[in-house]
Amino acid sequence: MNEFVTARTDFATAAKGGLSPAELEAVLRQVGAERYHNRHPYHHRMTGGDLTRGEMQAWALNRYCYQAVIPRKDATILARAEDPAFRAEWRKRIEDHDGEDGWSGGIARWLHLATSLGLDAEMVKSERQALPATRFAVGAYLSFCANRSLLEAVASSLTELFSPVIIGERVPAMLAKYDYITEDTLAYFKKRPDQASRDSDFALAYVTEHADTPERQQLAIDALLFKCDVLWAMLDALQHAYAESGKNIPPGAFRPEDAR
Amino acid sequence: MNEFVTARTDFATAAKGGLSPAELEAVLRQVGAERYHNRHPYHHRMTGGDLTRGEMQAWALNRYCYQAVIPRKDATILARAEDPAFRAEWRKRIEDHDGEDGWSGGIARWLHLATSLGLDAEMVKSERQALPATRFAVGAYLSFCANRSLLEAVASSLTELFSPVIIGERVPAMLAKYDYITEDTLAYFKKRPDQASRDSDFALAYVTEHADTPERQQLAIDALLFKCDVLWAMLDALQHAYAESGKNIPPGAFRPEDAR
Numbered sequence: 001m002n003e004f005v006t007a008r009t010d011f012a013t014a015a016k017g018g019l020s021p022a023e024l025e026a027v028l029r030q031v032g033a034e035r036y037h038n039r040h041p042y043h044h045r046m047t048g049g050d051l052t053r054g055e056m057q058a059w060a061l062n063r064y065c066y067q068a069v070i071p072r073k074d075a076t077i078l079a080r081a082e083d084p085a086f087r088a089e090w091r092k093r094i095e096d097h098d099g100e101d102g103w104s105g106g107i108a109r110w111l112h113l114a115t116s117l118g119l120d121a122e123m124v125k126s127e128r129q130a131l132p133a134t135r136f137a138v139g140a141y142l143s144f145c146a147n148r149s150l151l152e153a154v155a156s157s158l159t160e161l162f163s164p165v166i167i168g169e170r171v172p173a174m175l176a177k178y179d180y181i182t183e184d185t186l187a188y189f190k191k192r193p194d195q196a197s198r199d200s201d202f203a204l205a206y207v208t209e210h211a212d213t214p215e216r217q218q219l220a221i222d223a224l225l226f227k228c229d230v231l232w233a234m235l236d237a238l239q240h241a242y243a244e245s246g247k248n249i250p251p252g253a254f255r256p257e258d259a260r
Numbered sequence: 261m262n263e264f265v266t267a268r269t270d271f272a273t274a275a276k277g278g279l280s281p282a283e284l285e286a287v288l289r290q291v292g293a294e295r296y297h298n299r300h301p302y303h304h305r306m307t308g309g310d311l312t313r314g315e316m317q318a319w320a321l322n323r324y325c326y327q328a329v330i331p332r333k334d335a336t337i338l339a340r341a342e343d344p345a346f347r348a349e350w351r352k353r354i355e356d357h358d359g360e361d362g363w364s365g366g367i368a369r370w371l372h373l374a375t376s377l378g379l380d381a382e383m384v385k386s387e388r389q390a391l392p393a394t395r396f397a398v399g400a401y402l403s404f405c406a407n408r409s410l411l412e413a414v415a416s417s418l419t420e421l422f423s424p425v426i427i428g429e430r431v432p433a434m435l436a437k438y439d440y441i442t443e444d445t446l447a448y449f450k451k452r453p454d455q456a457s458r459d460s461d462f463a464l465a466y467v468t469e470h471a472d473t474p475e476r477q478q479l480a481i482d483a484l485l486f487k488c489d490v491l492w493a494m495l496d497a498l499q500h501a502y503a504e505s506g507k508n509i510p511p512g513a514f515r516p517e518d519a520r
Contacts, residue, residue, distance in 0.1 A: 035511050132489035133496065136396040143403055225512070229392035232510050236393065237493075239508070240500035248499070250492050251295050252485070 019217055021208035027217075028158055028204070028224055035228035036159060038166040042235040045243075047169050049177030053117070054256020055242045056178065060114040061254055062134040062238060064124050067110040069138050071097045076145045077153045089202050096195050109188035116185040129254035133237035137230045144226060151216060155207045155223035159231060160200040164193040281468035284477050288418055288464070288484055295488035296419060298426040302495040305503075307429050309437030313377070314516020315502045316438065320374040321514055322394040322498060324384050327370040329398050331357045336405045337413045349462050356455050369448035376445040389514035393497035397490045404486060411476060415467045415483035419491060420460040424453040 019027065037043060045051055046059070074093045081087050099105030114124045123129060145153040167189050174181045211220040241249045242256070249255055279287065297303060305311055306319070334353045341347050359365030374384045383389060405413040427449050434441045471480040501509045502516070509515055 041508075131493075132486075133393055133397070133493045136400040136490070136493060137393070139403060140396040140399050143399060226392075229510070229512075230396070233391075233393045233396060233497075236497070236500055236508065236510060240496055248301070248496065250489070250496060252489075 018214045024208050024211060024217055024220070025204060027221055028155075028207070029161065031221060031224045031228060032159070032162040035225060035232065036162045036166070037228070037231040037235050038162065038169060040232055040235040040239075042239045042243075043166070043170070047173035047177075049173070051178075052242075052256070053178075053180065054246065055238070056181075057114075057117050057119055057256055058131075058238055058242045058254055060110075060117050061119060061124055062130050062234060064110055064114055065127050065130045065134050065138050066141075066234065067097070067107050068125075068127070069142055070106070073142050073145045076142065077150065080150050080153070086206070093195075093199055096191070106188060106191070109191075113185055113188050116182075117180070129252070131237045131241055131253050132250060134234055137233045137237070141227070141230050144223075148223065149219065151207065151210050152219050152223040154203050155211070155220035156227040157203050158200060158207065158224050159227050160196040161204065163196045163200075167193055278474045279477050284468050284471060284480070285464060287477075287481055288415075288467070289421065291481060291484045291488060292419070292422040295485060295492070296422045296426070297488070297491040297495050298422065298429060300492055300495040300499075302499045302503075303426070303430070307433035307437075309433070311438075312502075312516070313438075313440065314506065315498070316441075317374070317377050317379055317516050318391075318498055318502045318514055320370075320377050321379060321384055322390050322494060324370055324374055325387050325390045325394050325398050326401075326494065327357070327367050328385075328387070329402055331367070333402050333405045336402065337410065340410050340413070346466070353455075353459055356451070366448060366451070369451075373445055373448050376442075377440070389512070391497045391501055391513050392510060394494055397493045397497070401487065401490050404483075408483065409479065411467065411470050412479050412483040414463050415471070415480035416487040417463050418460060418467065418484050419487050420456040421464065423456045423460075427453055 042051075042059070046056070051059070071094045074090060074097075078087055078090055078094070081090065095105070097106040099108060103111075111121055111124060115121050127135070141156070144156060148156075171186055171189050174186060175183065207220050211217045241253060246255065302311075302319070306316075311319070331354045334350060334357075338347055338350055338354070341350065355365065357366040359368060363371075371381055371384060375381050387395070401416070404416060408416075431446055431449050434446060435443065467480050471477045501513060506515065
């Protein structure tokens with residue numbers, strides 16, 4: 001078994017004859033249009049104002065596991081990059097998330113989001129009450145970037161191409177539909193669109209330049225599919241555990257006060 | 261973030277003062293009694309005769325990913341064991357699953373189960389239509405055995421202590437409640453109780469001997485909790501995707517004919 005089988009037939013033949021850089025970009029954007037987690041029911045419930053406060057807390061708590069691993073994922077990529085110019089560019093991602101002292105970047109802002117929703121900071125940071133499925137998905141992402149080619153690791157970051165879209169859907173809806181959420185709660189998202197655009201521009205240029213055979217193009221497409229699967233599985237796990245009044249919360253995981 | 265945070269407060273203090281081997285065994289059996297996947301709703305639906313044929317196929321298809329990785333997981337453990345006698349004992353697990361020629365052991369018997377349910381062998385073996393959450397859980401198990409201590413890797417196998425129970429619940433119910441399931445379909449399960457008892461006796465003796473400090477006892481308990489989480493998450497993913505007429509099947513995953 002290959003624990004990272006990711007190819008899907010619907011995208012698997014796209015690269016058979018070899019694609020131009022523009023055509024490859026179009027396929028990658030098609031993957032996002034069809035598979036990015038802004039199409040997931042949990043996201044729709046969030047933007048529709050339908051999440052309970054406990055579901056919002058569970059989302060923040062579980063997503064913290066993802067946020068917290070991002071700089072380690074990027075350090076893994078950095079460690080494998082031989083080109084100093086690539087490393088200098090990619091290094092910015094670690095700086096963005098860790099900040100000057102480890103707790104003044106994106107991770108700290110995500111923790112602020114979680115505590116603003118009423119969660120205890122140490123509980124969130126310990127990750128002990130996160131869903132096991134979240135940890136498995138996040139661990140798969142880290143392993144993927146450690147074990148696959150540099151091209152695939154970079155391509156898996158391309159979900160950032162689509163993150164300005166989801167943030168644009170998420171933030172106004174969260175402010176409008178949940179009275180306990182303020183601009184301050186969501187400070188994390190202020191900086192992300194610019195950072196994500198800078199990062200995904202660089203990553204997309206790298207991928208379209210280095211995916212220069214049909215085989216490598218397929219690997220890049222599959223890497224992005226894999227990453228979409230990671231994000232989708234995280235929302236599937238939240239939906240399963242916390243919708244229906246929390247009746248499917250797995251043993252040991254976070255139980256919000258309003259899970260009846 | 262530690263992608264394998266597994267400690268749970270309800271078992272976390274058990275080992276504070278240090279446990280005798282018999283007490284440690286009792287805690288490990290308590291973990292199984294509370295957390296093993298024979299307590300999961302999907303298992304109850306299976307034994308209650310309530311799974312659709314598509315749900316039964318999805319179970320076999322996804323569980324194949326787990327079966328297929330077991331000998332690799334055991335080889336990882338073998339590769340890290342310095343004691344020839346330990347290796348000679350543990351090697352039997354690989355022989356059980358791969359058989360004489362790779363396709364005459366447990367994996368082949370599981371594949372037979374899947375094809376007897378009407379699935380195509382090559383589709384099952386490719387694992388492409390398995391749920392991403394299944395692959396992430398199985399990948400986490402493989403990573404755990406590669407990255408944690410030998411004691412933890414061995415302790416994570418101790419779910420086998422409980423497998424004769426679940427097989428004893430599963431097989432008679434499947435034969436009684438699903439007219440398309442025969443003794444031949446379930447040939448896999450014939451050999452498993454004896455193999456699992458032999459293997460878990462050895463593993464339990466190893467763990468109770470080598471978990472000789474409170475810290476190591478906690479690691480062993482946490483390893484078994486982690487493994488229970490893996491099995492539980494696999495059934496959660498099936499339940500989420502395939503119950504409710506398959507309306508939550510993630511993109512690219514198996515769609516049974518009877519998912520309406």
